Every structure is written in structure tokens, then in C-alpha cells.
Amino acid sequence: MLTNKGPQPKNHMHVKKGDKVVVLSGKDKGQQGEIIEAIPKKMKVVVAGVNKVKRHMKPNQKYPNGGIITRESPLNVSKVMLVCPSCKKPTRIAKKLVNGKFVRACKKCGEVIDNK
Numbered sequence: 001m002l003t004n005k006g007p008q009p010k011n012h013m014h015v016k017k018g019d020k021v022v023v024l025s026g027k028d029k030g031q032q033g034e035i036i037e038a039i040p041k042k043m044k045v046v047v048a049g050v051n052k053v054k055r056h057m058k059p060n061q062k063y064p065n066g067g068i069i070t071r072e073s074p075l076n077v078s079k080v081m082l083v084c085p086s087c088k089k090p091t092r093i094a095k096k097l098v099n100g101k102f103v104r105a106c107k108k109c110g111e112v113i114d115n116k
């Protein structure tokens with residue numbers, strides 16, 4: 001019996017790991033960084049160097065002395081905008097059909113962002 005519950009392909013994000021983005025709001029507004037983690041389930045991304053928070057760590061394998069570390073915490077994906085690798089401007093995504101497949105392209109310069 002099929003139900004409507006379960007994973008839906010709704011959590012589609014306009015950005016993904018490795019993309020360069022600019023932060024649109026919050027304390028890190030205007031900062032740019034690369035996405036180091038994408039969390040589609042929560043519609044969040046972790047951007048290198050952005051939204052850093054201090055965490056108190058208990059000693060563990062990675063941090064044998066424990067203490068305070070700073071690490072990036074996830075941002076809502078709606079707070080970031082993709083920076084086009086070609087024209088270096090923050091841009092919206094256009095979809096382009098290339099070889100029968102939709103790829104992401106820059107709305108400003110038209111350059112394809114995927115399949116580099």
C-alpha cells in the first residue's frame with residue numbers, strides 16, 4: 001500500500017557541496033565561502049569560514065585536550081546565494097538543457113556551472 005509519507009524529492013537545493021556562495025543575511029552577511037557540507041534534509045548548508053560558533057569540547061580522539069574549538073554551524077540555504085565561477089557575481093540559477101540533461105547555469109552570464 002502506497003502512502004504519501006516518506007522521503008519526497010522536495011528538498012532540492014540550488015546549491016551543493018563545493019559551490020562558492022555569498023551570505024545574504026545575518027552576522028556574516030557579504031562573506032563568501034565554499035560549501036563544505038550540504039544537508040538537503042534540513043535545507044541547510046555549511047559554508048567554510050561562515051557562521052562560526054564556539055563549542056566546548058570534551059577531550060576525544062581528534063581533540064585530545066578538549067577545550068574550546070570554533071566550527072562552522074549550518075546556515076539555512078535561503079540565506080546564501082551562489083557565486084558564479086565564471087563571472088564571479090552572485091547569481092540565480094538558470095536551468096539549461098545540455099546533452100539531454102538539465103544542468104545549472106548562471107542567469108547573468110549564461111555559463112554552465114555544473115559539469116566543469
Ligand SMILES: [Zn+2]
Pocket residue numbers: 084085086087088089091106107108109110111
Ligand atoms: Zn556568471
